[in-house]
Amino acid sequence: MPKLNMVKALNLALFQEMERDGDVLVLGEDVGVDGGVFRVTDDLQRKFGSQRVIDSPLAEAAIIGTAVGMALYGLKPICEIQFSGFAFQCFHQIENHCARYRARSQGRFHVPMVIRMPYGGGVRALEHHSESEEQFYAHVPGLKMVIPSGPRNARALLAAAIRDPDPVIFFEAKALYHAAKEEVPEESETLPLGRAQVVREGNALTLIAYGAMVRVALEAADVLQDEDGVETTVIDLLTIAPLDRETLIDSVKQTGRAVVVHEAPRSFGPGAEIAASIMDGAFLSLEAPIKRVTAYDVPFVGFAREKANVPDVTRVVAAARETLAF
């Protein structure tokens, strides 16, 4: 099995899905000749031609809007939005149309498209290049929202998203693109959307994270084991919407304590929805209030202050200890 970083793993998924299905197209800014600013679409245009790997004009709304039209015709476009911070210029197409076409046409049409966007901090990037905005998409009925946490699940989830009949927003953590290599099988592999994974098991506490924060949660679990002698469960959501509430609830019924970690600002973020689900499903098992470790509710801090804003191991450990001591 070759060892690939997340960029190469995503590229492998795109390559294999395009080979598998002639209706799959890639569309976006600089995705062709340049292979995308993060090189996720590297070499695809050379292999599949400029009609299938389209260097579009610089206009997010038309990238998504024309892709909706292509999808209504029966194609399966994969759009790249260069940074998730620019997606507000196409948010109306996503909310008004991607998410609703199946309902508006009462099943006559559907929009089998994937919108890939790099998100999140950790790469010393400018404003609009380092935010975490998954909450907007997770809130929209009709969309699915996926965030992988490593090369192997990124490849498998992207393949599943491309084959999914519904529109999928696919966030890729920039901090993970080159962070680590993992063994990724050459033969095609998918993971079901809407399922979380328990990536570490322990009976004292449940840490819930996704994307780049999974690494942080796992490191925090190591610290808690080494320094506090407690065993922590870590859940990697993988899909934000639809949320796998069952896995969360089952775990908290065992541990009685939960801490949610995300890079998005706290208020009305995924952590609130996760906490509410646990309250609904595991209220009588709770030993402590559910804690959220998140970015603060500020618009933008600049990368010079990013470390103070984005959750890190110290903050997660501190929150876990408070929860354990409650």
Added chain:
Amino acid sequence: MPRIALEPRFQVEHLSVLDSEGNLDAALEPKLSADELKSLYRAMVLGRRLDERMVRLQRQGRVGTFAPIKGQEASQIGSVFALRKADWMVPSFRETAAMIWRGWPIEKLLLFFAGHVEGGRPADDQHDLPITIPVATQLPHAVGLAYAAQYRSDDAVVMTYFGDGATSEGDFHEAMNFAGVWHVPVVFVCQNNQWAISVPLKKQTHSRTIAQKALAYGLPGIQVDGNDVLAVYAAAREAVDRARAGDGPTLIECVTYRLGVHTTADDPSKYRSEEEVTMWEKKDPLTRFRAYLEQRSLLESDIESQIDAEIADAVQRFEATPPPDPLTMFDHAYAELTPDLEAQRAELAEREAAGPPRVGEPTPLPPRATPMRGQRMTRR
């Protein structure tokens, strides 16, 4: 380093075939058979009569808010007439006449405006998108459909509709730009009806015409008398043929007028004068086309009553529609019900089965959940 004029210099044409008195420029008259002329007229009358009927139905509370098309029949029917069935039609929300021509049953449109989502479902063999309400957002869809048709080597053409207000939206410009760069078979039909709710054209754009906006994107643009069905058809025929031949997109600006309200929730007396409306009533697209057909003895005598009967039948079928099943609201959110939606559907099903609470009777309290506070089943 001279300062020189760049070639080519651009020109925008205005096309008119039949003036408001019914005088014809025979040299520009499009080739249409007697049957085609009759069906053009019939579709325009149907558009007008249905429009008037729908406004009355709205006033009676039998349908909801509706955007009338009165005055724009020539713009819609003249353009859509140039399409084949296998071509694609992408409407905004003021195209009822064109939609009926494309095969939408009248009762389905009535259902749509009465708040039934079933009214938005095109038939399986219909290459039409449903009504789109957010202004100009349908235009990129049309360009994407056209790209897909070209990608699949189908010879389909896509025609999309919008108003003068839409030309101020970013999606209009992005769609025109993509269409130009990709050179796809799409025809943009702007129904310039002079008013975007209360904002007149001169406050919408400083351009002399809307047609000229095409030139910035490297496509042909033509302005036509939008109340002259023959001129609209001639321009649409040319644009559709050009698109089908692989020669790219066109923008057609139909200069017309919204004789009625913006929607049934609107009162135009707040923003425009009666004199202006009267002036445009003299340019009514039906009057001049009727005169043209009369001169050729092509006017059928009882056409209005036939159409009224057809509308009455459709209204009857619409009103016989059983009340909608609330539970179907979950059917088309995703291809399959998610676990959350399954639970929410079950919750609604339970409420529906229980029926409404009876007036005068206190709602019974739900059974107390056990254990209560102090009896927690936890380790604390």
